[in-house]
Amino acid sequence: MAEATGRQDGLLPLVIVGGFLGAGKSTWLRHQLFTRRFGRVHVLVNEAAEMPVDDLLLGRAERLDVLAGGCACCSGRADLLAALRRICDAGAVALDTIVLETSGIADPAAIARAIMEDPVLVRRIVLTRTIVLVDALEGPGQLATEHLARAQAEAADEIVVTKAAEAPAPNRSRLAATLRGLAPDARLGWADFGVETKVETDPDALPFDLGPVAEDSGPIQAHRLDAGSAGGWWALSAWLSALLFARGDSIVRVKGAVRSPAGRLLLQSVRRHVQPPEILPEREQPQEGEGDFIVLIGRGIDPVRLQASWDRFVLGHEGRAEGIARDDP
Numbered sequence: 360m361a362e363a364t365g366r367q368d369g370l371l372p373l374v375i376v377g378g379f380l381g382a383g384k385s386t387w388l389r390h391q392l393f394t395r396r397f398g399r400v401h402v403l404v405n406e407a408a409e410m411p412v413d414d415l416l417l418g419r420a421e422r423l424d425v426l427a428g429g430c431a432c433c434s435g436r437a438d439l440l441a442a443l444r445r446i447c448d449a450g451a452v453a454l455d456t457i458v459l460e461t462s463g464i465a466d467p468a469a470i471a472r473a474i475m476e477d478p479v480l481v482r483r484i485v486l487t488r489t490i491v492l493v494d495a496l497e498g499p500g501q502l503a504t505e506h507l508a509r510a511q512a513e514a515a516d517e518i519v520v521t522k523a524a525e526a527p528a529p530n531r532s533r534l535a536a537t538l539r540g541l542a543p544d545a546r547l548g549w550a551d552f553g554v555e556t557k558v559e560t561d562p563d564a565l566p567f568d569l570g571p572v573a574e575d576s577g578p579i580q581a582h583r584l585d586a587g588s589a590g591g592w593w594a595l596s597a598w599l600s601a602l603l604f605a606r607g608d609s610i611v612r613v614k615g616a617v618r619s620p621a622g623r624l625l626l627q628s629v630r631r632h633v634q635p636p637e638i639l640p641e642r643e644q645p646q647e648g649e650g651d652f653i654v655l656i657g658r659g660i661d662p663v664r665l666q667a668s669w670d671r672f673v674l675g676h677e678g679r680a681e682g683i684a685r686d687d688p
């Protein structure tokens with residue numbers, strides 16, 4: 360049942376979906392689009408990096424735009440405001456809601472501020488809800504160390520803890536207590552692959568001790584590696600596993616797409632958790648830039664050394680794991 364309705368004031372409702380890198384935003388949103396929770400929807404996806412497969416992953420929206428390669432709360436702000444103005448002006452498709460999936464390094468409060476300070480948008484759009492997703496497994500660590508993860512939770516009207524089934528019950532209770540402390544007024548729910556699930560938590564559980572976040576540990580940045588046709592999918596998967604083993608602390612998120620005999624595979628990891636590959640739907644018309652690639656998002660990654668590491672792995676060592684050095688990339 361769609362929760363969106365036409366408004367008397369004529370303003371177009373906007374829902375912001377935020378959460379840290381890999382929290383499960385796209386997976387959750389995909390399911391909401393399937394159930395038509397937001398009615399007739401225009402989805403805007405903001406990615407920190409160019410990911411020319413995101414539109415394939417989010418099928419069921421009236422319209423979908425990907426704003427890639429800049430975070431909408433900072434460098435990509437102008438693009439986001441322009442995209443929202445275009446949606447407001449288009450008007451051809453009657454819409455119930457605009458849903459903005461932010462990048463994992465965005466502060467939803469900064470985005471909301473930017474929209475409300477825009478003299479045109481403030482008269483066309485109303486922010487009805489900020490939904491922030493928190494990973495049941497990685498969330499406690501992220502809240503403890505990343506200032507941004509806390510800011511995201513604090514900005515929420517609704518928090519959805521994803522990967523609910525994966526976390527042990529005591530951790531779920533402590534995470535719930537922690538999130539209630541950060542966002543006391545937010546509705547707290549749980550989901551597995553986007554499907555809302557009921558989780559009993561202990562109301563007396565103690566929150567995690569968050570403590571002070573580390574002083575500036577440097578910006579999280581995205582780097583894209585075009586893998587060319589050498590090596591094939593198995594080499595890319597093996598290189599990635601070895602790289603995460605050697606440098607998993609500084610690599611927060613990996614996404615990539617690679618051709619395999621079964622079709623195009625989406626490879627991903629969140630921290631050191633390598634996810635099972637997913638077969639991507641094929642496009643009717645292949646798009647430019649859709650070769651094999653990997654996007655690595657993290658701190659202190661040197662793109663030149665990253666490329667050299669891959670080249671050494673695939674060319675110099677013919678796919679043997681010795682191509683990865685401990686200090687790669």
Ligand SMILES: Nc1nc2c(ncn2[C@@H]2O[C@H](COP(=O)(O)OP(=O)(O)OP(=O)(O)O)[C@@H](O)[C@H]2O)c(=O)[nH]1
Binds near residue numbers: 381382553634
């Ligand atoms: N077990 C489990 N895995 C999940 C769940 N939700 C998402 N995932 C997996 O977590 C990984 C990240 O999910 P995404 O939906 O791509 O996360 P995201 O927040 O959109 O990622 P970024 O846009 O890169 O920040 C994928 O491999 C998903 O399959 C869940 O509820 N349970």
